[in-house]
Amino acid sequence: MAELFSVRMRASRGGTHTSGAERIVPDDEIETAAASLISRAMTHENGAPEEIKITVESLAGREILRLKPLRVIIPQAPALHVSHEIAISELVKAGVSEEAAKIALEAIISGASPAGGNMRGAMLVDATTGERLEPDGERGIRARAVDWAKEAETHISPAENELACTTPHFREALALATKAANAPEAVAELCISDDPHYTTGYVASRAFGYCRIASMKETGCRFGGRAFFVHKKNLDIDEYIGYMRKTPVLVNGNVEVLHADNK
Numbered sequence: 001m002a003e004l005f006s007v008r009m010r011a012s013r014g015g016t017h018t019s020g021a022e023r024i025v026p027d028d029e030i031e032t033a034a035a036s037l038i039s040r041a042m043t044h045e046n047g048a049p050e051e052i053k054i055t056v057e058s059l060a061g062r063e064i065l066r067l068k069p070l071r072v073i074i075p076q077a078p079a080l081h082v083s084h085e086i087a088i089s090e091l092v093k094a095g096v097s098e099e100a101a102k103i104a105l106e107a108i109i110s111g112a113s114p115a116g117g118n119m120r121g122a123m124l125v126d127a128t129t130g131e132r133l134e135p136d137g138e139r140g141i142r143a144r145a146v147d148w149a150k151e152a153e154t155h156i157s158p159a160e161n162e163l164a165c166t167t168p169h170f171r172e173a174l175a176l177a178t179k180a181a182n183a184p185e186a187v188a189e190l191c192i193s194d195d196p197h198y199t200t201g202y203v204a205s206r207a208f209g210y211c212r213i214a215s216m217k218e219t220g221c222r223f224g225g226r227a228f229f230v231h232k233k234n235l236d237i238d239e240y241i242g243y244m245r246k247t248p249v250l251v252n253g254n255v256e257v258l259h260a261d262n263k
């Protein structure tokens with residue numbers, strides 16, 4: 001099999017992150033992947049960047065983990081208060097305490113970094129107490145080295161089409177959530193986009209899948225981010241961070257999408 005490379009883009013303006021994305025591709029697709037990531041950075045709704053960093057890194061010698069995408073469930077969430085209730089109840093179902101779920105949700109929608117803005121990566125949160133465990137509150141935890149397998153890229157099922165699960169946001173988030181759900185000591189994840197006009201978020205867990213929730217914030221709100229909930233008691237934080245940053249994951253398989261009736 002051809003050697004694979006991670007091609008990552010991070011764009012910023014005035015020191016503030018504007019967009020970021022990653023592809024895992026064979027060597028003869030590096031240039032195309034880099035060009036498409038640059039175009040994405042330049043046209044992002046967070047505004048034109050002043051700086052775009054592209055990192056190309058060989059994944060040779062690293063074992064590639066192949067995972068099936070989490071199952072996708074879409075509840076009815078017509079308004080902010082309903083969507084937040086659904087998110088909290090999904091987190092609780094997955095094993096997060098209500099207190100920890102509320103702490104993380106509140107932090108994400110009001111700026112989770114110590115300076116009061118968005119973090120560059122995700123919060124790491126003890127699922128029982130809500131204690132923040134990430135070593136650096138600005139940088140947070142970065143989930144890297146994850147993409148769809150090439151075979152999966154062009155396959156969008158009729159259900160995905162019908163339920164508008166075709167945005168790049170969705171597909172990238174589902175791949176990332178699939179990786180995160182398989183991390184050591186992972187309990188669940190909560191995500192709200194930091195794009196001001198993208199208000200759909202999700203709660204994901206290995207046991208219950210990817211619950212895609214509309215109206216997670218007001219349109220125009222610039223806050224957003226992720227919380228990875230873990231069991232602190234058994235956590236080896238270096239192992240966890242190593243998995244999230246370094247273990248290459250390719251997601252492949254049909255995306256199963258279901259509408260759910262709210263309980």
Ligand code: PML
Nearest residue numbers: 169170173193194200201
């Ligand atoms: C992000 O902006 O990176 C988060 C995207 C969340 C996508 C939610 C969805 O559309 O399912």
